[in-house]
Each structure stands twice: as structure tokens, then as C-alpha cells.
Amino acid sequence: MRDVVVVGVGMTEFGKHYNRTIKELGEEAIWKALKDANIDPMDIQVAYCGSTLSGITDRQAGVIGQLALKEVGITKIPVTRVENACASGSCAFHEAWICVASGMYDVAIAIGIEKMTGVDTSGVVKALADLTDVEIECDQGYTFPGHFGIVARSHMHKFGTTREQLAMVSVKNHKNGTRNPYSQFKKEISIEDVLNSYMISDPLRLLDCCSISDGAAVAIVTDKQTAKNLTDKPIYVASSVLASGSYGRPNLVSLEVTERAAKEAYEKSGLGPQDIDLAEVHDAFTINELLHYEDLGFCKKGEGGKFIEEGQADIGGKVAINPSGGLLSKGHPVGATGIAQIAELVWHLRGDAEERQVANAEIGLAHCVGGFTCGGVGACCITILKN
Amino acid sequence: MRDVVVVGVGMTEFGKHYNRTIKELGEEAIWKALKDANIDPMDIQVAYCGSTLSGITDRQAGVIGQLALKEVGITKIPVTRVENACASGSCAFHEAWICVASGMYDVAIAIGIEKMTGVDTSGVVKALADLTDVEIECDQGYTFPGHFGIVARSHMHKFGTTREQLAMVSVKNHKNGTRNPYSQFKKEISIEDVLNSYMISDPLRLLDCCSISDGAAVAIVTDKQTAKNLTDKPIYVASSVLASGSYGRPNLVSLEVTERAAKEAYEKSGLGPQDIDLAEVHDAFTINELLHYEDLGFCKKGEGGKFIEEGQADIGGKVAINPSGGLLSKGHPVGATGIAQIAELVWHLRGDAEERQVANAEIGLAHCVGGFTCGGVGACCITILKN
Numbered sequence: 001m002r003d004v005v006v007v008g009v010g011m012t013e014f015g016k017h018y019n020r021t022i023k024e025l026g027e028e029a030i031w032k033a034l035k036d037a038n039i040d041p042m043d044i045q046v047a048y049c050g051s052t053l054s055g056i057t058d059r060q061a062g063v064i065g066q067l068a069l070k071e072v073g074i075t076k077i078p079v080t081r082v083e084n085a086c087a088s089g090s091c092a093f094h095e096a097w098i099c100v101a102s103g104m105y106d107v108a109i110a111i112g113i114e115k116m117t118g119v120d121t122s123g124v125v126k127a128l129a130d131l132t133d134v135e136i137e138c139d140q141g142y143t144f145p146g147h148f149g150i151v152a153r154s155h156m157h158k159f160g161t162t163r164e165q166l167a168m169v170s171v172k173n174h175k176n177g178t179r180n181p182y183s184q185f186k187k188e189i190s191i192e193d194v195l196n197s198y199m200i201s202d203p204l205r206l207l208d209c210c211s212i213s214d215g216a217a218v219a220i221v222t223d224k225q226t227a228k229n230l231t232d233k234p235i236y237v238a239s240s241v242l243a244s245g246s247y248g249r250p251n252l253v254s255l256e257v258t259e260r261a262a263k264e265a266y267e268k269s270g271l272g273p274q275d276i277d278l279a280e281v282h283d284a285f286t287i288n289e290l291l292h293y294e295d296l297g298f299c300k301k302g303e304g305g306k307f308i309e310e311g312q313a314d315i316g317g318k319v320a321i322n323p324s325g326g327l328l329s330k331g332h333p334v335g336a337t338g339i340a341q342i343a344e345l346v347w348h349l350r351g352d353a354e355e356r357q358v359a360n361a362e363i364g365l366a367h368c369v370g371g372f373t374c375g376g377v378g379a380c381c382i383t384i385l386k387n
Numbered sequence: 388m389r390d391v392v393v394v395g396v397g398m399t400e401f402g403k404h405y406n407r408t409i410k411e412l413g414e415e416a417i418w419k420a421l422k423d424a425n426i427d428p429m430d431i432q433v434a435y436c437g438s439t440l441s442g443i444t445d446r447q448a449g450v451i452g453q454l455a456l457k458e459v460g461i462t463k464i465p466v467t468r469v470e471n472a473c474a475s476g477s478c479a480f481h482e483a484w485i486c487v488a489s490g491m492y493d494v495a496i497a498i499g500i501e502k503m504t505g506v507d508t509s510g511v512v513k514a515l516a517d518l519t520d521v522e523i524e525c526d527q528g529y530t531f532p533g534h535f536g537i538v539a540r541s542h543m544h545k546f547g548t549t550r551e552q553l554a555m556v557s558v559k560n561h562k563n564g565t566r567n568p569y570s571q572f573k574k575e576i577s578i579e580d581v582l583n584s585y586m587i588s589d590p591l592r593l594l595d596c597c598s599i600s601d602g603a604a605v606a607i608v609t610d611k612q613t614a615k616n617l618t619d620k621p622i623y624v625a626s627s628v629l630a631s632g633s634y635g636r637p638n639l640v641s642l643e644v645t646e647r648a649a650k651e652a653y654e655k656s657g658l659g660p661q662d663i664d665l666a667e668v669h670d671a672f673t674i675n676e677l678l679h680y681e682d683l684g685f686c687k688k689g690e691g692g693k694f695i696e697e698g699q700a701d702i703g704g705k706v707a708i709n710p711s712g713g714l715l716s717k718g719h720p721v722g723a724t725g726i727a728q729i730a731e732l733v734w735h736l737r738g739d740a741e742e743r744q745v746a747n748a749e750i751g752l753a754h755c756v757g758g759f760t761c762g763g764v765g766a767c768c769i770t771i772l773k774n
């Protein structure tokens with residue numbers, strides 16, 4: 001297996017881009033990444049595009065990657081769209097990594113694009129609900145907010161996690177998001193704001209939930225030799241892991257698939273949770289971020305509430321979690337999220353994250369899950385990057 | 388690059404499975420392929436699932452592969468859905484091939500599933516139209532039937548191709564389809580039937596066009612060493628190529644992307660069009676099959692009409708084209724088609740194709756294109772298999 005280097009990243013601001021097409025969003029992020037990598041578009045050999053709700057929340061039903069790449073003049077290479085619900089972007093990066101790590105190609109581009117504002121809000125909510133096992137979950141009323149509401153109550157009941165601790169996740173991420181020029185919400189909020197926001201799925205309220213967003217993010221990876229000619233700040237992929245598994249089984253308070261994928265990612269990289277300086281994790285709801293602290297090994301099972309309350313997830317804490325603002329503040333254009341996580345890690349590891357920079361960041365972890373709830377199986381993608 | 392062997396294939400009958408879910412369709416095809424490969428489900432290491440219109444013509448919006456695999460007890464491995472419009476199944480196979488050829492995995496499964504009957508016919512037609520560049524093509528009325536109607540008229544004008552020669556493609560494929568237990572239409576038709584059928588896009592009529600179908604197809608690939616323990620009839624992947632490119636540019640009567648992908652596939656395999664005993668090609672409309680004869684090198688540009696009229700595309704002719712019945716007769720559950728093509732080739736190369744067997748078949752080619760029309764770029768996937 002060859003070393004793989006992230007040589008360039010780029011993204012659009014996340015938010016509601018009512019008047020921009022997926023082609024325009026993709027083009028902006030691709031040009032930024034090409035410029036960042038100092039690479040000619042003609043040197044890109046293979047492309048993967050993560051996009052989840054194409055044809056559902058936006059008219060364009062397919063071949064998104066080719067459309068966006070055409071805008072920068074790339075028209076002949078293999079281009080494949082990949083989908084794994086909320087982990088679609090992560091999977092595009094994983095496929096690009098496979099291509100270069102295996103020696104099949106030397107230069108690969110991973111693109112994530114989502115346009116969620118092509119339909120009304122109820123249409124988006126319905127589309128997301130259809131990422132569960134429609135027959136046995138969605139159609140029985142078992143949706144993502146429904147499931148994670150139950151998970152939150154279970155965590156509170158079993159471990160004494162408080163409603164305020166959940167809110168602290170959103171407060172922290174919104175604070176980080178104010179320092180990120182790419183984030184959808186650049187406004188600090190208080191615990192009271194969260195507790196007073198509209199009820200979505202008890203105990204989760206509006207500000208416990210991620211948003212509807214449009215956006216694109218791109219990463220370019222190469223082998224080590226090619227990277228030498230492109231960058232003085234190579235960021236290495238220490239491991240890239242994709243797994244499937246159950247959510248909430250055998251118990252509601254862990255994501256078994258995260259635990260297993262993390263174990264594999266740590267083993268393959270020779271690293272452990274103690275080595276991670278910052279992590280971008282899948283905070284679709286506040287409770288999820290607490291679970292990830294535990295399942296990724298940053299604290300013991302049940303201690304997620306304490307971890308956030310003690311400030312250990314802050315920039316400057318034990319592990320900076322979601323310095324970008326995460327899904328809660330940066331936004332969650334589904335297929336773009338996984339690659340935006342990679343971009344955030346790269347900026348920190350290069351020391352380019354400006355106001356939100358994690359000091360002396362050497363090793364970062366990105367984590368995304370996607371699809372289904374407790375009855376089924378979903379995807380989990382974990383990437384560890386290092387200087 | 389390692390040799391890759393197709394060790395097992397399986398598929399459902401194609402047709403209108405109104406009362407069956409994508410899980411059920413996938414499960415049937417997966418079990419058949421596992422049995423054919425004589426392999427334990429637990430030995431599968433990685434999976435790719437081709438599905439194009441998920442969430443649009445069927446409620447299930449994502450993670451199709453995990454859902455189908457769960458039905459056979461496979462719940463932990465990496466599973467990724469891929470989409471490339473009509474070439475989605477072919478791309479799933481291509482990704483599985485990359486994994487094994489590169490040495491990243493030893494055993495990979497490629498699944499294609501499509502459920503098109505979850506919405507009414509106008510919904511399917513709209514969904515397919517949205518696989519063009521929606522902004523500059525579909526919304527200007529430039530659809531696939533529209534485009535290929537123009538292509539057919541151009542071919543007739545430029546090369547003297549007759550309306551009857553176009554009809555012969557459908558007549559041949561329906562004849563082949565009557566011998567295929569998996570085909571949607573098992574009824575022979577005449578040239579008059581085609582010429583008298585409903586006008587769709589002048590000069591293309593209903594029986595010039597492929598159908599709306601549900602179905603699933605699966606192929607399992609391994610490295611050569613693993614294959615030795617599984618099968619006495621190894622079918623080798625001589626080459627697997629994915630390319631992007633324009634349709635109908637610089638001229639309307641060729642698919643530039645097919646010509647280029649075919650050149651690469653022939654070069655990589657050390658084979659040429661003269662070596663191909665049978666080919667499954669993308670006959671979405673009758674005119675397309677004529678173009679493919681030419682662009683794949685089975686005859687000269689402009690001689691496609693003569694090729695079909697002389698019976699050279701028949702089983703027993705120079706190259707048996709679409710012995711399965713092709714999209715026109717076997718049906719076209721979009722994401723399943725590319726893998727059904729692989730299954731058909733495998734059965735012929737093993738000598739197991741019964742009534743429709745191509746005598747002494749040693750080398751077969753599968754060809755799928757997907758997405759967009761003349762203004763944009765689409766995908767083309769070509770696979771060459773050999774004994």
C-alpha cells in the first residue's frame with residue numbers, strides 16, 4: 001500500500017444558495033482545490049463525487065461529478081458518483097484514497113456536492129427520512145430525529161447526562177462556527193437559546209439539530225512522489241476505513257459501527273485516540289457528538305456529558321472536536337460534509353486555520369456515519385490525517 | 388495489476404415486480420450469485436451497488452446495497468452505492484474490479500438493483516430526463532428520445548440507413564429475448580410491428596425504445612488464486628475501462644466516448660474487435676445499437692444498417708450482439724443492466740447459455756453508456772471477459 005497525500009482542498013461557503021446550481025457550487029470548490037494543490041486540471045486522472053439526494057432535493061438526478069468537472073474543462077477521465085447517505089462525501093474521499101493507495105492511479109479528486117434547497121423544507125425532511133429502511137423504519141414513523149431523541153433520553157437515563165450538557169455541544173460548535181468563514185451560521189448561541197428553541201423530537205430541540213444546506217467541498221490526493229512536486233506541506237492519510245454496521249444495537253447508547261471502524265482506523269495507522277489533536281465528527285444532533293466522544297475513545301462510555309462540560313472538546317481542550325463548527329454550525333449539505341471535514345483537518349495540520357487554529361495540530365480524525373437507524377445497517381467512514 | 392476472475396453471477400427475472408421491494412430483488416440475485424460462486428457470504432470483503440433512480444422511482448433513497456446485503460446476513464463490510472446514470476451497474480462492477488486488480492481486496496461483490504415501478508410512467512420518464520444536464524438540455528426539451536431521434540435521422544440521411552434496418556435491431560433482440568428466461572419480453576415481433584407501433588420521437592417508435600423494468604443482477608469477482616478454490620470455469624476480466632466524454636459531438640452519428648473507451652479496452656486486453664465472439668451493448672434505442680457496432684469497431688462507420696441486415700449481429704453471425712435480448716427485450720432496470728450484461732457474457736463463456744448459446748464463445752464484451760446528451764458529458768464503461 002502506498003502513502004497517500006492530500007495536496008489540495010477547497011470548498012464553498014455552506015448555506016442556502018438558492019440561486020446557484022450544483023455545477024456552479026462544484027466548479028467553485030474544484031477550482032479552489034486545484035489552485036490549492038497547484039495542479040493542472042489535465043493532471044487529474046480519476047474522480048469520485050459524493051452526492052446523496054440528487055434528483056430528490058435538486059432536479060439533477062445523476063452524473064453530478066461530470067457536470068461539475070466539465071465546468072473546469074475536465075471531460076474524459078473516469079468519474080463516478082458515490083452515495084452512502086450522510087457519509088457520501090467521506091466515501092468519495094475513501095474511493096480516491098483506494099485508487100492512489102493501491103497504485104491504480106497517482107492523482108485522484110474527491111468532490112462532494114449537495115443542493116438541498118431545490119425543494120421545500122418538507123421535501124427535504126421526507127428525503128432524509130427515506131435514508132432509513134423505508135419499509136420497516138420510516139413508514140412506521142421511525143425517523144432520524146425520532147431515533148436520536150430516544151438515544152438522548154436513554155443516555156440521560158443511563159448515565160445522568162443532562163439536557164444542558166447536550167446544549168453545550170451546540171453552543172461550542174456555534175462558537176467555533178463564528179470563526180469559520182465557510183460556516184452557515186456565524187452567530188454564537190447560549191444554552192438558554194438551545195433550551196428555548198422549538199421542540200423537534202423530545203428532548204432534541206431545533207438548535208440540537210443540523211440544518212438544511214447547499215455547498216461543495218473538494219480534496220485532491222496523490223502518491224508521495226507526485227506530492228513532492230506540488231506541496232511543501234504534505235498531509236498524509238494515516239488510515240481510511242469504511243465499514244457497515246448497526247446503529248443503536250445491541251444497545252441504544254453506542255454506535256457499534258463507529259466503535260468497530262475506529263478500532264480498525266487506529267490499528268491501521270498505529271495511532272490511538274490519545275494521539276488525536278482534533279476531530280471533525282458527525283454531529284447531526286447534539287447527542288450524536290457525545291456518543292462519538294465515547295465511541296471514538298476520547299472518553300469512557302457514559303462520560304460524554306462530562307467531557308463537553310469540562311471543556312475537553314473545546315479548541316484548547318483535550319481534543320478539539322468540530323473546530324469548523326461541525327454540522328450544527330457549519331451546515332450539512334449532505335454529500336459535501338465528509339470532504340469539508342477533510343478540508344478542515346488539512347487547514348489545521350498546515351497551521352492555516354486562522355482564528356480557530358488548534359495549536360500544534362499534528363494528527364486529525366474525520367468521522368461520518370450515514371443511513372438507517374436501529375433496525376438496519378448504515379455506513380461509517382473514518383479518516384486519520386497526519387503531518 | 389492482478390488477474391481478476393468472475394466466479395459467480397446471478398440475477399432476477401427482469402420485468403414489472405410491482406409487489407417486490409429492492410431488498411427482495413437484491414436478495415434473490417445475491418443468493419444466486421453466492422451459490423453460483425460456491426462462496427460463503429462471510430467471505431465477501433467489499434461491495435459496490437449500482438442503483439440510479441433510488442429515492443426517485445422508489446422511496447428508498449439510499450444505502451441500497453447495505454439493505455440488500457443485510458437480507459443475506461452480510462452486515463459489516465464496506466458497501467458503497469455508485470451511480471453513473473444507465474452505466475451504474477457497470478460502474479459497480481468496475482469498482483469491484485479495481486479493488487481486486489489493485490490487490491486492495493481479494494473478494495468483491497458488484498450488485499445492481501433498480502425499482503422503477505414505484506411511481507407512475509410519467510414519473511419514470513421525468514426521472515430519466517433529469518439524467519441529462521437539466522439546465523441546458525432537459526429544460527429545453529432535449530431528452531434522450533429527442534436526442535436519439537435526431538441521431539437516427541442523421542444516420543439515415545448521411546449513410547442511407549433505412550427505417551427497416553433500425554427495426555431489425557428490435558426484431559433480433561426480441562427473438563433472442565424469447566430464449567432468455569430472465570427477459571421481460573418473451574415474444575417475437577416483426578418489422579411491421581415496430582413500424583406500426585406508437586411514435587415516440589421521429590423516427591423512433593415504441594418498439595425502438597427500451598422499457599421500464601425492475602430487477603437485480605450480481606457478480607462476484609476474486610483474484611486468480613482465490614478463484615482456483617471456487618470454480619473450474621474461471622472467466623477472466625481481460626480489461627475494465629470507465630471513461631467520460633461527449634455524446635454526439637463532434638458529430639451526431641458517433642459516440643466519441645465509446646470509441647475512446649473501446650480503444651483503451653482493446654489496448655489493455657491486447658485484443659481487438661475481430662476477437663470478440665459476443666457483445667452485450669447498450670441498446671436503449673435501436674439506433675444506439677447500430678452506432679455501437681460502428682464505434683466498437685465491429686463494422687465501419689456508416690455500415691451499421693448493412694451489418695444488422697446481413698445478419699452479422701445474429702447469434703451465429705460475425706459477432707452475436709445482445710444474445711440476452713438486450714435492453715429492448717430483456718428490459719432495462721437501469722442500475723442492474725450493466726451487471727446483467729456481465730452475467731450474460733459469463734454464461735456464454737462457460738457454455739451455459741442453453742437455447743441462446745453462442746457457439747465456441749471465448750471472448751465477450753459488455754458496453755454501457757450513461758447520462759447526458761449532446762451538450763454534456765456522460766460515462767462509458769467497457770468490460771472484456773475471456774475464458
